[in-house]
Amino acid sequence: MAARDNHGIDAPWKGGFQVIGKAHRKSDGLAKATGQAIYADDLQLPGMLHAKILRSPYAHAEIRSIDASKALALEGVHAVITGADLPIQYGVIPWTPDENALALHKVRFIGDEVAAVAAVDEDTANAAVKLIEVEYELLHAYQDPAEALVRTEPQVHEEIRGKAVKGNISKRVELQFGDLKAAFEEADAVVEDEYFFHGTTHTPIEPHCAVAQFTPDGVLTLWSATQITHYVQRALSRVLEHPESQIRVVQPCLGGAFGGKSDPFSLEFIVSKLAMITDRPVKCLWTREEVFYAHRGRHPMRMHYRTGATKDGRLTGVDAKILIDGGSYSSFGLVTTYYSGQLLTGPYDFPSYRFDSTRVFTNKPPCGPKRGHGSVQPRFAFEVQLDQLAQKLALDPIELRRRNFQGENTKTVNGQRVTSNGFLSCLDAVEEASTWKARRGKLPFGRGLGVAGSMYISGTNYPVYPNDMPQAGIQLKVDRSGLVTVFTGGNDIGQGSNSMVRYIVAEELGLDPYDVRVVAADTDLCPVDLGAYSSRVTFMVGNATIDACRKLRETVVAAVAAEWEVPAAQVWMGLGEVFDVEQRDRRISTREAFHLAEARSDTLGATGSYNTPKLGGDYRGGTIGASPAYSFTAHVVEVDVDTETGRITVSDCWVAHDCGRALNPMLVAGQMEGSAYMGIAEALMEEHDINRFGLHQGPSLLDYRIPTSIDTPELHALIVESLDPEGPYGAKEAGEGPLHPSIPAISNAVFDAVGIRLTHLPFTPGKVLKALDEQDTAAPRTAGGRPASRPHVAEEHNA
């Protein structure tokens, strides 16, 4: 129910929460710790074949011919399929279905899928792939988004969904709010600069894997490492032209995703088609290299920002122009383009704002949603710009941010409703924990502190396909043993959403959490949830769970009240018991109460759901970025800059995050730490770099350097609880917001440490040395090429 039914922020019991707010174990923790948890690649079905994919060696080419006869002749090969076998296009956003499971007519990046083989084992499938002969005719390949912006021939995509594409423009969004001209006239200080965010990718440790089985009754079952079972089911139906009711999608235990498994992927269609052709189960496990080419990671963005402020630091206006490198397909790109502007309008208030974002197609692995989808890049630019503004106005960067705090229960300049907002508490928390006041600007040369803030959505009211049905559904089933089984379409991708559901059911029905079991992400068994993206699961599935539990509780309480012949209000459930509040010694176990209710009413169970209230600005695109609740974050990072090598080391990162209410503070802290770690890695170590030939520079876990335990700084998770009026017990998201500030906070800390402004990611030693050298040109040098001494920059901006 939910938008229709506000559950409130309180415990269902007068005595406060029993389960919520405590550091409970996860429901699948021990299964994972003992190796018992089953992931997609752990599935072995009798007679299972293995699929391998032939990929394009060219970044942009027409396919002239494909000859698979030699591959088919190889012993052990059961089938070879090409684009002609799966001609229907798909895409996660229904308005931009521009992908084929296997290329039809042309390939658009090195790694684009061309043909697939099913064989008795992986070795045979690999050998067969090499025997497929393809003739290509090369086309001009776009590697530079600036070229794709102006050059119209050839086109990466000629048309999408029957609509002609303009040149190589994937999407353009230009929106303006308030009087920008007046804003900059009124400003006492204006900062204008250019920023660049490079490509980075998710890198879950589990590669994508899918297993399909087609049974004689016509039912196709797909087990896939996906975070969007429901959308995959719909996409399979469309592409395979097989009824949705005859397709079952199951997500086994998932080995990390971070947005990298939230598109329908080619291997899901490929194994399904091959299983239908061969009447054998088929598995496809991507190699690590294939995962890098499948990508859908962070879009590179070239961003121009201009921000004005009065001399006391109040923002008057923000003007942004952004060029987004989309890679070869649309993926979530329509949403990315909106998000690049729409999600910047908090936690600060500014009366006028314009953004002009253009996403172009290039012949590179397609970009998509990575943790903090579409908003991490602009947030980096803007938070560095705020630091530049603070410098110009000689204000403390935290103070500048405080002065522009938008407040609670307000509306952003682009018409988004903000309810709870704990950003000030976040700033206070990091300021105190980092001893900012005593140390910022006062540390020895080479050490520095930097701050940044951010805002993120807790789900959005924009379902990927327009419909009026709930975004999240829950079904409860009560066993006579006292066990409650919960069925949820929610995808637990490691963030612990199944555990969250368990805690809520235990809380609402007064059960031991171990008497609640969760069955999730199986389209045959579970009511629909739209999936684990947009940080929507805790908020939406959590609310749906409360909704179902309250209905069940009402049934049980009514039965007990009737039995005892007392008013229902007199009957309470809690701590494994049902009791009479007027006569405390009258009590029965919850299990007995379930029996009473089943005897008096019906087979015991309940459903619940959640849908967002109507939200968003009253303009085209105004619902994109509209969320029922926003989370807020502030970081302070401490860096050490080695001016000899140019290497930046982060020693500490203080992360304060307003998650509304921490349903399990340990899991919230885990999300905050994991987010901060990932942001720091993007700033300093990772680069999803496609070279001028269209090749990935290092598609391996050795070359694409994700941090090890010794590269990761001390992360201090400081939880702030603002108790959101609509979240489940006041909860909001925690999985994506806390990534945003890491990156600009590092840039800002480097400025504090050595006085250089890093505006182009990643912050490599080379860039640091170059910036230091440029800073030095005016300064007198010693024989060694280094200045005799560096004046401390703190004097300049703390004056």
Place this chain on the structure above:
Amino acid sequence: MRVLHLQINGDAVEVAAPEHWTLLEVLRYTLGLTGSKQGCDKGDCGACTVLVDGRPMLSCLMLGALAEGREITTIEGLMPAWRQAGGEGADPVQEAFDRCGALQCGFCQPGMLLSARALLNEKPCPSRAEIRDALAGNLCRCTGYTQIVQAVELSIAEATGAEPESPAWAPGENPWKEAERAGLARGKGKG
């Protein structure tokens, strides 16, 4: 094909596998021991880590044939070994990982846990730097390693009777006590 005589988790097993198969392939595809994970297949990620004669090794870089005559422990072997030694629940390191929230997606953790177990077998009270060092061959993408290091430190603290250092999110508290009660009491098994 080649017949391999292996010692795995205390069992003597005889299996036939292609000669070029790695120990990881033999474990996963022949023996059904799927707890050891494949994350990269070339020795970069550590998800396939197993103990070979007590030392953490990458099973994706070791031919199955080379495992003959050596004691192999996979993640599946930790809990039974602990219980056979008279312990309750799972191995204390496994319990600590669960209680500290160190298991998010869990995919890297079989390898991570075995590296941690090997460290503690060798050195019961390592420093934080030594813990980070010992786990540096196991990539985790979810946790930022914080709760993993906390888990190892918690198991050390409990083994030595020391009070574990509080996490930043629960200053002055030992928030893991709660999970201790809830889990172990049920996980005893046997009875």
